[in-house]
Amino acid sequence: MFKILAKINHWVLPNYTKEQLDLTKATKMQKAIIAWKYYVTTRAVG
Template structure:
C-alpha cells in the first residue's frame, strides 16, 4: 500500500529538492508535504 502511495506522491506532490527549497523559509504547508512524503517513503522501503 505504501509503495502505491509513494508513486502517487511522486506524480502529484511538488519536488522541493529540485526547487532547492530552504527549509528555514518553508511554509507550514510545505513542511507538512515534506513530512508526509518522508513518512510514506520510509514505510514503502520496509
C-alpha cells in the same frame, strides 16, 4: 500499499529538492508535505 502511495506522491506532490527549497523559509504547508512524503517513503522502503 505504501509503495503505491509513494508513486502517487511522486506524480502529484511537488519536488522541493529540485526547487532547492530552504527548510528555514518553508511554509507550514510545505513542511507538512515534506513530512508526509518522508513518512510514506520510509514505510514503502521498510
